[in-house]
Each structure stands twice: as C-alpha cells, then as structure tokens.
Amino acid sequence: MKTIIHKAAERGHANHGWLDSYHSFSFAGFYNPAKIHFGALRVLNDDTVAPGYGFGRHPHDNMEIVSIPLSGDLHHKDSTGRDKIIRQGDVQIMSAGTGIEHSEQNANHDKEVKFLQIWVFPKEKNIEPRYEQKTFLPETRQNQWQTVVAPDNSDALWINQDAWFTMGRFDQGKNTTYTMHNSNSGVYAFIISGKATINGQALDTRDAIGVYETNTLEVSADADAEILLIEVPMQFKA
Secondary structure (H helix, E strand, O other): OOEEOHHHHEEEEEEEEOOOEOOOOOOOOOOOOOOOOOOOEEEEEEEEEOOEEEEEEEEEEEOEEEEEEOOEEEEEEEEOEEEEEOOOEEEEEEEOOOEEEEEEEEEEOOOOOOEEEEEEOOOOOOOOOEEEEEEOHHHEEOOOOOEEOOOOOOOOEOOOOEEEEEEEEEEEOOOOEEEOOOEEEEEEEEEEEEEEEEEEEEEEEOOOEEEEEEOEEEEOOOOEEEEEEEEEEEEEOO
16 A cells, blocks of 8 residues: 655645645645656636636636535526536536636625535547536435446436545544555545544644555544545556
C-alpha cells in the first residue's frame, strides 16, 4: 500500500475578495510539482463565493467536471442551453468533451455559496459535451457509503472515466470499509468535516489522503464526519 498525505493547511490558497479558494492540486497561481494530480484526478478546489458573485462564462474541453455544493446555491448556465440551480445535496457533472462554455454564479445576494469543484481526466476524448445533475439526500448516506458519480451505476451520475465518487456521513465511533472497484485504482479521501482515521492515518477537517496499491480503505470516525472518496485510475492517457 502506498499513501500520500495532503494536510488542509498545506493547500494552495487564493483570496480574490469575491472568491476564497483552496487548491489541493496545482491550479492557477499555485504550483507544486508534487501536487500536479493523483492518478486521473486533476483538480479539487474548495471554493467560497461571495453573495451575487461568481465565475463568468469561460470554456473547457476534454475534462470531466464535478461540482458539489456544501452550502448555498449555484446558478449554472452553459453553451448547451442549460440554465439550472444547484443546491446543497445536489451533485453536478459536465463532460466538456469537444468544448463547452459555462458560468457558475452564487444564486443568492444574501449569503455565500461553498462548493467543491473537481476535475477528472476523461477516458475518451472529444465526446459530445453533456450535463447532468441529481439530488442525493444526505440522510441516505448516514453511516454508510453512497455512490454519487460512477460509470456503471444508474443511481449515480455518469462519468466518462473509470471513476467513482462516494460520500458518507458517519457518527463518532463508526467503523467502515471501502472496497476498490478496480485493482489499478487509487482513492483520494477528502474529509469535508469532522475527524477520521483512514488506514491508520489520523485526518482532520479538509485534510486528505491518497491511497493506492491496496484493495480497501479502513475508515474510523474519530468525531462526527463527512467524507468524500474519489476513486480514479492511477494509470491513464491524459
């Protein structure tokens, strides 16, 4: 088993006033040669957007882009004609494929929106751009894992990659196991809130651990904890 540890305080950070963003991997003005990607996982940004502000329309191509609101609401528009509100409990995915333009704005003028923006390299390039979102009730993942993004699960959002996004909310003292879908996968575990020990490593809020060359993760909640697991191929074509 091999592991990497990314402590919350060691992430890249940029505060633009309207946007307060923490970067788990090299992004924009933050560059760390040891933090370019974890397998096919390229970006995990922890963003807070001020009321009434947001990301103006901009392009992407050949990337799987997942957004997970943690609080507040996002207003999404894109060049496929989508015009949607993404709320806490929702998960959104875009396959940028041959090219897509989108904007993400704080839908509210009286409160911040906090969300995770995650990019995964695609399995197939130049597919037709696509968009999907779905609501996953938090209580349905209490003390158990819930798959929210997958290439092979009709209950989850489809992704153009052999990747699985799994979320769980665990009471203090709860122990659980996560089993890899593929032998060549790695899992990047991100502690959204609380404290947990994963494969013997104690982690606090916004800490992360990447684990590979193993079949399972052993997870113990040291306090009430919410955890995001991102399983991705460790070998892939960029």
